[in-house]
Amino acid sequence: MDDRQRYDLATAALDPPFAVLDLAALHANAADLVRRAGGKPIRVASKSIRSRAVLERVLGMPGFHGVLAFTLPEALWLVSTGVRDIVVAYPTVDRQALARLAGDARAAREITVMVDSTDHLDFIESAVSEVANRQEIRICMDIDAGFVALGGRFRAGALRSPIREPEDAVDLATDLAKRPGLRLVGLMAYEAQIAGVGDDPPGSAAFAKAIRVMQGRSARELIVRRGRIVNAVRQICDLEFVNGGGTGSIEKTVREKAVTEVAAGSGFFHPRLFDFYRGFTGRPAALFALPVVRRPALDVVTVLGGGYPASGTPGANRLPQPYLPAGLTYSADEGAGEVQTPLLGQAAQDLRIGDRVWFRHAKAGEMCERFASLHLIEDDRVVEEVPTYRGEGKTFL
Known part of the structure; x- marks a missing residue:
């Protein structure tokens, strides 16, 4: 079972958007x-x-x-x-x-x-x-x-x-x-x-x-x-x-x-x-899921939300990465949107309304400012839901 299948199975009872920690x-x-x-x-x-x-x-x-x-x-x-x-x-x-x-x-x-x-x-x-x-x-x-x-x-x-x-x-x-x-x-x-x-x-x-x-x-x-x-x-x-x-x-x-x-x-x-260091290779552990809510064309889907850029010098590398399924890219005209985000690519052809697209944030903790909790995943199940700072009512920055 690949990661996408594990994550989909573990969170089948949840309605996105939500965030997980593997x-x-x-x-x-x-x-x-x-x-x-x-x-x-x-x-x-x-x-x-x-x-x-x-x-x-x-x-x-x-x-x-x-x-x-x-x-x-x-x-x-x-x-x-x-x-x-x-x-x-x-x-x-x-x-x-x-x-x-x-x-x-x-x-x-x-x-x-x-x-x-x-x-x-x-x-x-x-x-x-x-x-x-x-x-x-x-x-x-x-x-x-x-x-x-x-x-x-x-x-x-x-x-x-x-x-x-x-x-x-x-x-x-x-x-x-x-x-x-x-x-x-x-x-x-x-x-x-x-x-x-x-x-x-x-x-x-x-x-x-x-x-x-x-x-x-x-x-x-x-x-x-x-x-x-x-x-x-x-x-x-x-x-x-x-x-x-x-x-x-x-x-x-x-x-x-x-x-x-x-x-x-x-x-x-x-x-x-x-991802871009020669000295070590980590495993993506924190992800967030967005639901497919539209299919404007055969190779285009639209997901809800997604405009979660990271801090730093503005640029494409500060946008979240459409991660699973692999092969999805942003529209050059829209990018990651405040309420909706079009995603392009052959992988979109197999996505249906209600399916999830899994994203990685460009940075680490900033993702948690968008979600009240993290769903902790072991194997193919959620074992615990824990609050983020935001979920505990704390917004320090």
Whole structure:
């Protein structure tokens, strides 16, 4: 029985649209992430999962420890449900959430917030200045891991932190050490140009080679610079962790002695954008089904919904992939529509009104913002339905 038959059989009693998670694929992907990490712990990026039940399932597997959250309100909520050791990966300017953090001993013990400037430190101190019985706030410093060449005329990597050199990090760490109630406990440096960019993209072989050359040079530069930064900051304070990498770079990042843990998120669901790496091959685990509601022509069907583009630079690669049955494509004139989506191809000839078309999202957790629950599939049956963040009434971003 192929995957399409399994999924159709497992969900025969459900009316689409709905989303599923193939547990065998999830576990296989998780095991491969652990293998690639070579014994270093993996911190789970919650933005790529966005289901508390699935997050807890993953954290219960060997090799995974701690959460990399995307907002402070999310982290506070997760701690209130029993999740521990959460690093908020992005700076926060949520005054109410900061005040809640400073006033809650358990949350302050389990949550670490991100900064990359003295402005962040000033903001945090201002937000918590009136909190009674204020708790110490744990701080992580974000380091720019981007690759810069040609005298600054070329850059690859996310535009994140202004902290790039050891002296930048030392200055901020020194300032932070003078502020009562704030404690630097970790460093983070996310090499997006390696971890989040596939080194085997479809199309131009020359472009693929250029990506690999850039990534090789970037990795060599970063291993030296990140090590120097970590060593410099350790002269000022004790660090509990140094976080780096992501799904696409785990086996490279763990080679650095300075890095104590790596992050991963997309690798669990293995969305479409992660098909284009030479170093690993994942199994699509998260999918959504849309029903065929029209047949405009012999080789055309129309499904309900589908306009779920991923974040990032707009383009065809940000659209969901019509996955099963294979061979369906979008109409160049309509693409993925808000309410209806025409799909073209010979495979459409065998589809009838009410049949399902299975899609993969371009990214991982963003799919969960469209659905209230995930139907967990084992073999050819649904074994559990679990809520997404949206299904629990949480819309953090």
